[in-house]
Amino acid sequence: MSVTFKDVAKLAGVSTQTVSRVTNGADNVSPETRERVNQAISALGYIPNKGAQMLSRGKSKTLGIVSLDIALHGVALIVNGVRQQAHEKGYGAALSIVESNEFDRIKAAIRELASQQVDYIVINVPLTQEMAEQLVEQFTALKFMFIDVPESSKVNYVCAEHTQGAKMAVQHLIDCQRDEYILITGPNASTGSSLRLESWRYELAQHGKKIAASYEGDWEAKSGYLAIRDALARKLAFDAVLVANDQMALGVLCALSELGVSVPDRVSVVGFDNISDSAFFTPPLTTVEQDFLALGQQAVKRLLNSTEQTPHSYCQLILPTRLIARSSTSVKTKQGENAQQILNHLDKARALLQSSVQSR
Amino acid sequence: MSVTFKDVAKLAGVSTQTVSRVTNGADNVSPETRERVNQAISALGYIPNKGAQMLSRGKSKTLGIVSLDIALHGVALIVNGVRQQAHEKGYGAALSIVESNEFDRIKAAIRELASQQVDYIVINVPLTQEMAEQLVEQFTALKFMFIDVPESSKVNYVCAEHTQGAKMAVQHLIDCQRDEYILITGPNASTGSSLRLESWRYELAQHGKKIAASYEGDWEAKSGYLAIRDALARKLAFDAVLVANDQMALGVLCALSELGVSVPDRVSVVGFDNISDSAFFTPPLTTVEQDFLALGQQAVKRLLNSTEQTPHSYCQLILPTRLIARSSTSVKTKQGENAQQILNHLDKARALLQSSVQSR
DNA sequence: GTTACAAATGTTTTCGGTAACATTTGTGTT
DNA sequence: AACACAAATGTTACCGAAAACATTTGTAAC
Secondary structure, three states: OOOOHHHHHHHHOOOHHHHHHHHOOOOOOOHHHHHHHHHHHHHHOOOOOHHHHHHHHOOOOEEEEEEOOOOOHHHHHHHHHHHHHHHHOOOEEEEEEOOOOOHHHHHHHHHHHHOOOOOEEEEEOOOOHHHHHHHHHHOOOOEEEEEOOOOOOOOOEEEEOHHHHHHHHHHHHHHOOOOEEEEEEOOOOOHHHHHHHHHHHHHHHHOOOEEEEEEEOOOOHHHHHHHHHHHHHOOOOOOEEEEOOHHHHHHHHHHHHHOOOOOOOOOEEEOOEOOHHHHHOOOOOEEEEOOHHHHHHHHHHHHHHHOOOOOOOOOEEEEOOEEEOOOOOOOOOOOOOHHHHHHHHHHHHHHHHHOOOOOO | OOOOHHHHHHHHOOOHHHHHHHHOOOOOOOHHHHHHHHHHHHHHOOOOOHHHHHHHHOOOOEEEEEEOOOOOHHHHHHHHHHHHHHHHOOOEEEEEEOOOOOHHHHHHHHHHHHOOOOOEEEEEOOOOHHHHHHHHHHOOOOEEEEEOOOOOOOOOEEEEOHHHHHHHHHHHHHHOOOOEEEEEEOOOOOHHHHHHHHHHHHHHHHOOOEEEEEEEOOOOHHHHHHHHHHHHHOOOOOOEEEEOOHHHHHHHHHHHHHOOOOOOOOOEEEOOEOOHHHHHOOOOOEEEEOOHHHHHHHHHHHHHHHOOOOOOOOOEEEEOOEEEOOOOOOOOOOOOOHHHHHHHHHHHHHHHHHOOOOOO
16 A cells, blocks of 8 residues: 555665664664665655554654634634644644533543543643643643643643733723723633633722623624623713723724724723734724733643653743733823814824824 | 553453454444443543554544644634534544645645545645646645645635635725725735735726735735835825735724725725624725635535545535625715714714614 | 674564454254 | 354454664774
8 A cells, every 4th residue: 555664675675674763863874775765765755654653652742732713813823832832842733622611522632632642732721720630630641731721739731911911901991090891701611711800800899990891702803892782772881891802802992983982082992812903903902912822832841841840840830911002092081072083183194194104 | 551452351351352343333242241341441541542543444534634824814714614524524633734835845744644644635725736736646645625726627626716706896896986996915825815816907907997006915914004004105096905805904994094094985995704803893894705614614525525426527616705895895975074074973973872772 | 813892784573453364152943 | 953154252463663682794902
């Protein structure tokens, strides 16, 4: 059927073991033999059989990723980070996607990866602390790294600084003299979203600010849009919106703009993530940056390092977030001058148009 | 080390072959034996070794995907479609990502997948016709399906109706009485982008319309933004922008809005893709929809079917695109009333705000 | 010219599962 | 009772590569 060592060996006039030595870069092969074997390999178009390699080597130099749907931008970036770092360390990456964080699905995905003899597993799915610990106990042959999982002293994890990031968002809005807040979270199952919500609530309470309403979204722009439409239909009073990601914030901006509510003046909006699009929203979105790529990279780096460390010491890394202030937030000005402001803005824009343009 | 058939067989008091029969669901095993084996399997936490299975079975029931970076939204959706359909047909999916469409990288990726004994390969990377045909010739043991590759009678492919979609976009702008166009494409290497550009040019020429400028973007919002900043800085005259994807169109909208150019009145903008966000841009974006998910699904469906067909008949499927008209395009009104329009809009919006809100 | 030893290469066994073939057991038929 | 035959189970060989071990060859040392 396919070309194997035997064929290569026959053509090169050597034993299969010599072929193996060449492909694995052993040093005890004479240059001429090596050359002859390499020629035979390319002449026949030999491709190694990974199954056979796995079987005889026992290990696969592969890292498994269990992840949510990669259609979510942040998730895709994390997976990219993981793949990239794995590749850098000489590991392959096998990806298994689960549609929900149902425990059985996740276990099945892990088994699937384990059957491919992966040495390490990165879990990029929101899990409870208990679930994470249980997985580590059940699959003792595997080394785990969890991304964005609640703190636990018994598992490896890397996590973004959700709490601190959410706090900065609130602090910023308070600095903008905002008093009445609408909160829009991601799905409740998401750890990151929960942490942000908790932090928003705590900080707002600390400052005695009012929460006009709280909505659960699905990370998509539409859910942000619908939340604000609802809030406006119910004539809720609010002058600030805290949103758990940038895409939902886009929906928020759209709903506010449609109904003539000026942003940032009457209502200020803060997102989360700082996706590349958010600088180009109307108005450009104030948001909290988190580095998804680094999250994935660090997960792998720490996971591979963890082997070298003393046993029963776990990696617990928290990556920083930072506030990116743009035009969707501002200190309140007096009411009723929106129209004038727009005209002013327009004049200014026209002036700008005349002058030269500096790059962003 | 790990639990194997031998361990299970010993615990269950049967031969390894019987264990194999149970795991493969053979019918000639007595219920009691089956039960005993299954208990042993779960008691020991047995996980099959895929490498060994591949080796002895010769085939892997796995489908390989060679794809561009999944951080691009459309790409991620295609990959999702492929995975989902593969899974439905009982196939696993192995993903190999290439950063560029450099031929050697792609070949390496295919070899990587071939070493995992995949039976089929879906190529989701823009290739020339020659490259595609060469791959099919070189890797005769594999069955290929190409996504978004130029027409060729010698390979399987599925493709979106780029040409027709681009034509509809132009037609729509012409209906809006637009005369001077700016074009913003994706990277030249992209087949889809090239087809759209070609179609735009052809259709505009057909109608005797002027192309004020043409820019090559990178699919990101920023490149659309910079293109328009440049066009305005150079004081180019234009009243329509054709953009090769929605994200770059976002950048276009942002640049126009910043400089006080009214959309859709003074300049109308049409995107491509209809990503879920585009309905929430300011203004909501007129765009050409393509169904990425279906593209991936059909690729797999046709690929698996192709085996059953007569040899040397190739699948050539083109999926429809359709125009989604939103508010970023309109027939021109008289100049000079922008400010008044905005005030009108504002009043209307305030009125809306008072009344009840209907859902989108 | 032996001996000692390293470099180059070959032979055998193994990994874990499955296909092909072999054997045992039980049942119905004549 | 002897036979045919199917169901249930066991035995052996094999997939492709690599580790462990074995052999040959060449060369330096005495």
